[in-house]
Amino acid sequence: MADLSANTASGPRGPKPKRTFSRTNIFLYGTLLLVAFYYLLPLYVMIVTSLKGMPEIRMGNVFGPPVEVTFEPWVKAWSEACTGINCDGLSRGFGNSVRILLPSVFMSIVIASINGYALSNWKFKGSEVFFTILIVGAFIPYQTMLYPIVILLREIGLMGSIGGLVLVHTVFGMPILTLLFRNYFASVPEELFKAARVDGAGFWQIYFQIMLPMALPIFVVAIILQVTGIWNDFLFGVIYTKPATYPMTVQLNNIVNSVQGVKEYNVNMAATLLTGLVPLVIYFASGKLFVRGIAAGAVKG
Amino acid sequence: MTVISDPPSKSAKRPNRLFRNIMAKIASIPMVVTALVVFVGCTAWTITYSFTGSRMLPKTKWVGLDQYDRLWDTDRWIISIKNLAIYGACSMILTLFLGFCLAACLDRKIRFESAFRTIFLYPFALSFVVTGLVWQWILNPDFGLQSVVRNWGWESFTFNPLNDPDTVMYGLLIAGLWQGTGLIMCIMLAGLRGIDDDIWKAAKVDGIGTIKTYVVVVIPMMRPVFITSLVLIAAGIIKLYDLVVAQTGGGPGLSSEVPAKYVIEYMFRAQNLGQGFAASTMMLCSVVVILIPWAYLEFGGRKRG
Structure with missing residues (x-):
C-alpha cells in the first residue's frame, strides 16, 4: 500500500462496516465511483479521440468508442504536426525534452544530495541560514526571478540553449531536493557517522561509502519527483528556450493552440497523450514511491 | 574554562575557524550561490527595478511608485x-x-x-x-x-x-x-x-x-x-x-x-x-x-x- 507516513502501517481506521450492502456503503461506493468516473473521463476521451478519424469526430460523439480504429493521428502528431514553419511533429520536442531531462535530473540530484549531506552532518556557521533562504525561496513566485535570470544566462552565453534550461531546472529543483536529502540523512543514526569519523574517513569518503549506498530509496524518490516535474514544466521552457530547443510541453501547446490551418482534434489529442505518456508511465510504474515523492514535496519532514 | 579538551566529534559540528570543515563548505557552494544570487539577488533586483521606468531594456531611471x-x-x-x-x-x-x-x-x-x-x-x-x-x-x-x-x-x-x-x-x-x-x-x-x-x-x-x-x-x-x-x-x-x-x-x-x-x-x-x-x-x-x-x-x- 502506498502509505504516506510512518504511522500508517496499521491500515485504515474507523469502525468496521457491518453489512456489505448497508445504506452507508452504497452511498460511499456510489460517491467514489462517480468521482472516479470524473477522474477517468479525460484519459478515456484522450485515448478514443486520438484513435478516430476526422470525419468520425465531426459527426460523432466525443465519448463514443472509435468505429474504425486508426493510428494515423499518432503518426501525424509524432512526425508531421506543424508549429509555425517546422513540420516535423512532436518528435523534436520529445528529443529536446529528453536532452533537457537527463542532465537536469542528474545534476540537481547530485548537488542536492551533497548539500543535504553537508547540511545534516557537517553543519558549519551559517549553513542553516542558507538553507532557510533556500526553503523560503521555494515560495517566491518564479515570475519575480524570471528576468534577472535571463540577464544572467545571457551573460554566460547560455540563453536559449538547452544548457541554460538545465541550469535553471537544477537551481529551482534545489530547495525541495535538498530538504528531502537533508531530512533523510538527518534520520541516519549519528553513531554511524561518528564511527566513520573516528576511523579517519573524510567528507567524501563518508558520503560515497556510507551515506550514498544507504540513501538509494530516497534517490529513487528524488528521480521520480524531478522527472515528472521537469517533464511537465512549461514556464521555464517557454521563457528560456527558442523554437529549435522548445521542450515537448511548449511545442504541444503551440501545435494545439496554433491558429492557422484546420483543427485536427484527433492529432491534437494524440499529441497531448504522447506528452502525458512519460509522467503517466512513471506514475503507474512507481505507485508507492510517487506518493512518497509528492508527500516529501508537500509535507515538510 | 575547558579550552584544552575539545572533542573531535564536537569540533566537526561546531567549527570556529574558516578552514574547519572546508570540504563541506566547498560542497555547499552551489547551494550558497543559488540562495544568494538567485533567490535573494534576483528577487531584490526585480523589486529594485520595479521603481524604474524600464521599457525594452532595464534602465535605472527612477520613477518612484x-x-x-x-x-x-x-x-x-x-x-x-x-x-x-x-x-x-x-x-x-x-x-x-x-x-x-x-x-x-x-x-x-x-x-x-x-x-x-x-x-x-x-x-x-x-x-x-x-x-x-x-x-x-x-x-x-x-x-x-x-x-x-x-x-x-x-x-x-x-x-x-x-x-x-x-x-x-x-x-x-x-x-x-x-x-x-x-x-x-x-x-x-x-x-x-x-x-x-x-x-x-x-x-x-x-x-x-x-x-x-x-x-x-x-x-x-x-x-x-x-x-x-x-x-x-x-x-x-x-x-x-x-x-x-x-x-x-x-x-x-x-x-x-x-x-x-x-x-x-x-x-x-x-x-x-x-x-x-x-x-x-x-x-x-x-x-x-x-x-x-x-x-x-x-x-x-x-x-x-
Whole structure:
C-alpha cells in the first residue's frame, strides 16, 4: 500500500462496516465511483479521440468508442504536426525534452544530495541560514526571478540553449531536493557517522561509502519527483528556450493552440497523450514511491 | 574554562575557524550561490527595478511608485486580480472540501482503496498543459460535452464555459480541480491515518455519530494538515499560468487573464519591463501575506511552546 507516513502501517481506521450492502456503503461506493468516473473521463476521451478519424469526430460523439480504429493521428502528431514553419511533429520536442531531462535530473540530484549531506552532518556557521533562504525561496513566485535570470544566462552565453534550461531546472529543483536529502540523512543514526569519523574517513569518503549506498530509496524518490516535474514544466521552457530547443510541453501547446490551418482534434489529442505518456508511465510504474515523492514535496519532514 | 579538551566529534559540528570543515563548505557552494544570487539577488533586483521606468531594456531611471500607480490603473491587471480571486476562493474551498471528503471515504475500510487512490491521483502526474488541452477538448461546444448532450435529445442544453466571459474561470476550475485534488486527498489521508484509533473508540462509546465525529473531533485535530494543504493550494493558485495559456489563452477577450500571465506578457511580449517587474513584485507581496501568518503559526508557536 502506498502509505504516506510512518504511522500508517496499521491500515485504515474507523469502525468496521457491518453489512456489505448497508445504506452507508452504497452511498460511499456510489460517491467514489462517480468521482472516479470524473477522474477517468479525460484519459478515456484522450485515448478514443486520438484513435478516430476526422470525419468520425465531426459527426460523432466525443465519448463514443472509435468505429474504425486508426493510428494515423499518432503518426501525424509524432512526425508531421506543424508549429509555425517546422513540420516535423512532436518528435523534436520529445528529443529536446529528453536532452533537457537527463542532465537536469542528474545534476540537481547530485548537488542536492551533497548539500543535504553537508547540511545534516557537517553543519558549519551559517549553513542553516542558507538553507532557510533556500526553503523560503521555494515560495517566491518564479515570475519575480524570471528576468534577472535571463540577464544572467545571457551573460554566460547560455540563453536559449538547452544548457541554460538545465541550469535553471537544477537551481529551482534545489530547495525541495535538498530538504528531502537533508531530512533523510538527518534520520541516519549519528553513531554511524561518528564511527566513520573516528576511523579517519573524510567528507567524501563518508558520503560515497556510507551515506550514498544507504540513501538509494530516497534517490529513487528524488528521480521520480524531478522527472515528472521537469517533464511537465512549461514556464521555464517557454521563457528560456527558442523554437529549435522548445521542450515537448511548449511545442504541444503551440501545435494545439496554433491558429492557422484546420483543427485536427484527433492529432491534437494524440499529441497531448504522447506528452502525458512519460509522467503517466512513471506514475503507474512507481505507485508507492510517487506518493512518497509528492508527500516529501508537500509535507515538510 | 575547558579550552584544552575539545572533542573531535564536537569540533566537526561546531567549527570556529574558516578552514574547519572546508570540504563541506566547498560542497555547499552551489547551494550558497543559488540562495544568494538567485533567490535573494534576483528577487531584490526585480523589486529594485520595479521603481524604474524600464521599457525594452532595464534602465535605472527612477520613477518612484509610478509603475504601481499605472498597474492599479490598468483594467487588465484589475481583471486578472478579480479572476484569480474567483478561481482562488472556489479552488481553495472545493479542493479542501473534496480532498477531505475523498480521504474520509477512502479511510472507511473500503475495498479497492489503492485502486481508487491511484485513479484520484493520476492527474497530478500530468502537466497543466496536458490538463488544459484535454479539458479544452471536452468542453468544446461543437464536438464536446455540450453537443453530446444535445444529440441525446436535450436540444437547448448549454454548457460552454470556455467561450463565455462570465463563466470561463469556472471552466478553468473544473480542470484545475481535476488536476490538484488528488494531492490534497493524499495529504488528508495521511493526516486521517495519523489519528489515534482510541479517538474513534471513545467517540463510539460516547455515542457520537460518524459524521459528527469527523466534524467535531477529527477536523480540529487535523489543523496542521489543513494548514499545510492551505499553503500548498495558495502557492499553486498564485502560480496559475500554464493552465490558462493552454486551456483558454486568456480569452475570450481578457476574461480569463491571471496575474502570472500579465507579468509574462508585459516582460516578454509588450516590452514594458517596468510594468512586469511591478506586477511580479505584487505577486511576491501576496505570497508574503500568506506565508508570514503561516510561518508564525508553524514556527513561532513551536519555539515558545
